Amino acid sequence: MIKKIFPKEINFFEMFEKAALNVNRGATSLVEMMDNFGVAEAKAKEIYEAEQEGDMLTHEVLRRLNKTFITPLDREDIHSLISRLDDILDLIWASADRAVLFKLNNPLPDAAELAKTLHETTEIITKAISCLKGKKYSYIQEYCIEINRLENRSDRIFREGLVKLFDNIKDPIIVIKWKEVYEHLEDASDTCEDVANILESIVLKHA
Numbered sequence: 001m002i003k004k005i006f007p008k009e010i011n012f013f014e015m016f017e018k019a020a021l022n023v024n025r026g027a028t029s030l031v032e033m034m035d036n037f038g039v040a041e042a043k044a045k046e047i048y049e050a051e052q053e054g055d056m057l058t059h060e061v062l063r064r065l066n067k068t069f070i071t072p073l074d075r076e077d078i079h080s081l082i083s084r085l086d087d088i089l090d091l092i093w094a095s096a097d098r099a100v101l102f103k104l105n106n107p108l109p110d111a112a113e114l115a116k117t118l119h120e121t122t123e124i125i126t127k128a129i130s131c132l133k134g135k136k137y138s139y140i141q142e143y144c145i146e147i148n149r150l151e152n153r154s155d156r157i158f159r160e161g162l163v164k165l166f167d168n169i170k171d172p173i174i175v176i177k178w179k180e181v182y183e184h185l186e187d188a189s190d191t192c193e194d195v196a197n198i199l200e201s202i203v204l205k206h207a
């Protein structure tokens with residue numbers, strides 16, 4: 001009876017860490033793909049598998065959230081954080097899927113740079129989330145500043161990349177295809193900044 005009234009505590013922090021590591025896994029495969037399109041299909045498959053695992057983790061967090069009375073963070077913050085992490089991975093998958101679907105076979109330096117910056121950002125997100133359980137809020141704030149800096153870098157690469165795309169590639173169909181890939185990569189970077197904003201909000205509430 002006691003166990004039913006007080007169920008085993010759910011470790012949301014551990015689930016956040018798993019989700020963040022899974023996002024980083026997808027970003028790693030994306031970098032490898034954008035560096036070498038000879039392995040594009042294999043890397044897209046890896047990213048798809050990570051995306052599917054991300055969906056399952058998200059659903060599990062939300063399922064447990066609905067069954068948990070007392071949570072270590074505000075319910076809306078738990079929901080927002082796991083959802084935005086899943087969104088990053090969805091966008092990583094979208095960019096990889098489009099590259100394969102559109103049969104792009106010549107890697108572009110700016111796409112590779114966007115992927116590398118995104119990967120670096122997901123590593124910082126993983127570090128920040130690992131600080132949540134121990135309430136290392138000053139570290140989280142520093143990591144959030146770094147995430148914002150990397151997002152600014154992505155914005156610059158994205159803008160410059162579009163200019164080069166329109167100036168240097170004569171086939172308008174190829175331009176349209178690459179533009180869509182670029183936009184998914186940039187959206188993923190923007191979503192990383194959303195994660196940083198959620199983490200900063202958590203720090204403000206609990207510090």
